[in-house]
Amino acid sequence: MNQYLLLLHEKPSDQAAVSPAEMQEIIARYKAWSAGLAARGLLAGGEKLTDDGGRHLRLKKGAPVATDGPYAEAHDVVGGYFVIKAESDAMAEELAQGCPHLAGTQWIEIRRIEVLG
Numbered sequence: 001m002n003q004y005l006l007l008l009h010e011k012p013s014d015q016a017a018v019s020p021a022e023m024q025e026i027i028a029r030y031k032a033w034s035a036g037l038a039a040r041g042l043l044a045g046g047e048k049l050t051d052d053g054g055r056h057l058r059l060k061k062g063a064p065v066a067t068d069g070p071y072a073e074a075h076d077v078v079g080g081y082f083v084i085k086a087e088s089d090a091m092a093e094e095l096a097q098g099c100p101h102l103a104g105t106q107w108i109e110i111r112r113i114e115v116l117g
Contacts, residue, residue, distance in 0.1 A: 001086065001087055002085070002086055002087070002088070002112055002113070003044055003085055003112075003113040003115075004083070004084050004086055004092040004096075004110055004111065004112050004113060005081060005083055005110075005112075005113055006082040006083075006084060006092075006096055006099065006108050006110055007078050007081055007108065007110075007111065008078065008079050008080045008081060008082075008099075008101045008106070009079070009106060009107045009108070009109060010076060010079045010101075010105070010106045011075070011076055011077075011105055011106075012051075012076075012077055014104065014105060014106065015051075026100065029100035030099075030100050033098055033099055033100055034046060034082065037082075037084060037095065041085065042085045042095065043082065043084060044083040044084065044085055045082070045083045046080065046081055046082030046083060047080060047081065048079065049079055049080050049081070053068060053077060055067065055068065056068070076107075079101075079106075080101075082099070083113070084096075089112065092110050092112070093110060096108050096110055
């Protein structure tokens, strides 16, 4: 069975108007969806990422340079991820369609994980 990384993309401004009660409702939907996958043995992991944007590491003139991650005006950021198990790309897409993240302007990038060695 293949593993797939679901990268959860969102606009930083999308969550600005969400009330604490609405956020708890959203979290409950994610927990229910991921618990359903786990019960079927199809969830390998997943987490929400912090809102700070992290750090970017790039080479500049051959030396690694770290900078702040995406800023609030960024087009989109990765807000979290899930690692799921699926027999095929089509099955991974089908499972991702049930993810509560797929709403409004948010989108999910599906990447098959390549096993090396």
